[in-house]
Amino acid sequence: MTRRKTIKAPRRPAVRLPASLERYGAGEEGAAGTYRPADLEPDGDYDALEFAGLDLTGADGAGARFMDCALRRCVLDAARLPSARLIDSVLEEVRGAGTDLAGATLRDVELTDTRLGGVQLHGATLERVVVRGGKADFLNLRGARLTDVVFEDCVLAEPDFGDARLERVAFEGCAIQRADLSGARLTDVDLRRASELTLERGVDRLAGAVISPEQLLALAPVFAAQVGVEVRAVDDVQKRH
Numbered sequence: 001m002t003r004r005k006t007i008k009a010p011r012r013p014a015v016r017l018p019a020s021l022e023r024y025g026a027g028e029e030g031a032a033g034t035y036r037p038a039d040l041e042p043d044g045d046y047d048a049l050e051f052a053g054l055d056l057t058g059a060d061g062a063g064a065r066f067m068d069c070a071l072r073r074c075v076l077d078a079a080r081l082p083s084a085r086l087i088d089s090v091l092e093e094v095r096g097a098g099t100d101l102a103g104a105t106l107r108d109v110e111l112t113d114t115r116l117g118g119v120q121l122h123g124a125t126l127e128r129v130v131v132r133g134g135k136a137d138f139l140n141l142r143g144a145r146l147t148d149v150v151f152e153d154c155v156l157a158e159p160d161f162g163d164a165r166l167e168r169v170a171f172e173g174c175a176i177q178r179a180d181l182s183g184a185r186l187t188d189v190d191l192r193r194a195s196e197l198t199l200e201r202g203v204d205r206l207a208g209a210v211i212s213p214e215q216l217l218a219l220a221p222v223f224a225a226q227v228g229v230e231v232r233a234v235d236d237v238q239k240r241h
Contacts, residue, residue, distance in 0.1 A: 010148040013108040013128040021050035
């Protein structure tokens with residue numbers, strides 16, 4: 001008898017922000033204890049700050065480091081944050097379209113109710129990250145490495161996991177629509193609790209993942225197409241004769 005493999009659960013982040021965060025961009029320009037959004041700069045170093053309600057459209061924070069920070073209700077449309085590092089931080093109700101986070105590092109980070117579109121995370125490293133609620137359209141995680149990541153009660157529309165490495169990743173109550181897994185490597189990936197699962201490419205890369213019987217039935221046509229099996233009702237054969 002074949003022994004059933006145990007799927008290792010992801011380790012969740014334990015984000016503990018400082019009791020008091022200095023506000024970034026709050027209040028009047030130049031007011032004591034505040035910063036202006038224009039101060040966001042490449043290779044910047046930001047510790048224990050709260051970014052609240054800021055429009056950071058087009059901001060350039062390439063290579064910046066955010067430690068113990070909170071970004072709440074901010075707009076990051078077309079913001080440049082390649083190779084940025086977000087550590088022990090939270091992002092709440094953040095909106096970003098075309099945000100560049102290529103090669104970024106997210107470690108011990110919680111994203112809650114974010115609305116993302118076309119965000120570039122290719123080549124990024126995500127470790128102990130939770131994405132809870134919200135929606136991400138065309139999320140580019142090509143070549144990224146995800147370790148101990150949980151997608152919870154969110155919608156992922158056409159995410160690109162091409163050539164990515166996923167280890168101890170869980171999708172809980174998450175809708176995964178037309179995902180691309182081509183070239184991906186999966187280890188201890190739990191898809192059983194995904195509320196929706198459709199694949200555009202890469203069904204052959206599901207080795208290393210666990211799915212539910214219901215998901216297997218839903219994916220049966222894709223599996224059949226992958227191995228070249230034609231599925232046709234008996235009635236169709238009889239009609240031809």
